Amino acid sequence: MEDKSKEYWLEIIYDSLSGNITDETQKELDTWMLSSAKNQAFYNEIVELYTLMDFSSPNEVFNANAAYQQFLSRKHKTVYSFRQKVLPYISVAAGLLIAFTLGNYWTKDQQLPTGHLVSTITVEKGSKTKTVLQDGSVVWLNSDTELEVASDFGISERRIKITGEAFFEVTHDDEAPFIVETSGLDVQVHGTSFNVSCYPEQHDIRVTLVEGSVELSSKNGKTFRMQPSQTVIYDAKEKSYTLIKGIPDYELAWRESKFIFKNKKFSELTVELERIFDVQIQVNDKALLNRKLTGDFINNEGIAEILEVMSSLGKFSYKINGRQIEIF
Known part of the structure; x- marks a missing residue:
């Protein structure tokens, strides 16, 4: 039998355990597993890992590299969280495809880099993260999102630029207004909690206000002041606002995976x-x-x-x- 990598067998084992395997591939796995005690032990270890998966809070942080090293050195003594056990296998280095679950993609809090005219945090597809800005404001970033913060953030204003989706909890500061800039709309904040969705493939920009107040300003000068528990959809093509009273479940669902x-x-x-x-x-x-x-x-x-x-x-x-x- 061809000598294939552990990454290959990890993927096949996961397909078998999750029911996404063909009869032909299952036979290949069975033959490989029974060909040596080493293969059998490796299979048993992955099965144990799979059965011990738990779905912990998306706010919990983890150290993916440390977890991976723990697995390689066979030093697991306790039940680690799902992300600690599984995320190492979907890293580029491991090249694995195990984690296909909604709640598994929160990464550890990211810090903005310093020493640049513009600091940027980029969240890849399949991930979510949280960061704390210099003023203490907290930002949760959805997958496939980019956040840019200029070096003069907080001097006269607190302006950031976002592409993608993020939820903000903004620290109040009358002397430095907080402004979220998107491709077609600016959101000026007055100490509040809100969500902005502005992915490039969307023709609209969605803003959901949980508490506080925000004022929306389109590139053509049209403004709209929001009240708590409102969702506003700005159609960039038609240059118009649509108000939805209340907050539909789907607007903030991503935060809870x-x-x-x-x-x-x-x-x-x-x-x-x-x-x-x-x-x-x-x-x-x-x-x-x-x-x-x-x-x-x-x-x-x-x-x-x-x-x-x-x-x-x-x-x-x-x-x-x-x-x-x-x-x-």
């Missing part, structure tokens, strides 16, 4: 799934792209579980091959 959508086009949902799980989705049946779906995934469902439910609603089939997903 939930995936909630209502009457959303399948084309938009695939983009979100790619962002959340760091996968690539190819839709062969183009008629599916305009189909609208409603869903509520709140229990840390994985990509396979979500697609299984969505396929029954959307009447499509799918195939998962590592991080490549084909829908037809």
Whole structure:
């Protein structure tokens, strides 16, 4: 039998345990596992790891490198959190594809680099993080998001630029207004908690105000002052505001690692799934792209579980091959 890497067998074992394995590949795994005591021990270790997974709070921090070294040296003495056990295997170095679950992508708090005209934090697909700005304001960053902070932040104003999605808890300061700049809209804050969603592929910018007050200013000079428990959608193409009274569940679901959508086009949902799980989705049946779906995934469902439910609603089939997903 061809000598394949441990990374290869880790992926195959996970496919077997999660039910995403073909009969032919299962036979290959069985043969490999029974070919030596070393392979059997490695298989048993991964099974133990899989069964001990727990879904802990997304606010908990972890040290991925330390966890990986612990695994390699076989020094696990206690039950580590899911992220401590699994994230090492999805690092670039390990090249593994084990973590496909909504709640698994919070990284440790990031610090803004210093000594640059513009400090930038970039959050990759499949991750989320939190950072604390120089003024004490806290920012939670969703996956595939970039935050830029100028070196003069806090001198006369506190201006940051964001592409993607973030939730802010802003420290009040009358002498230095806090301004969030997006591609089509500025959000001036008066000490408050709010969410901004402005991904490049979206034609609209969504702002959800939890408490306090914010004033929206579009690039063409149109303004809108928000009150708590309001969501405003700014259509950059039409240059218009739409007010939603109350906060729909789906607006803040990402912070709790939930995936909630209502009457959303399948084309938009695939983009979100790619962002959340760091996968690539190819839709062969183009008629599916305009189909609208409603869903509520709140229990840390994985990509396979979500697609299984969505396929029954959307009447499509799918195939998962590592991080490549084909829908037809």
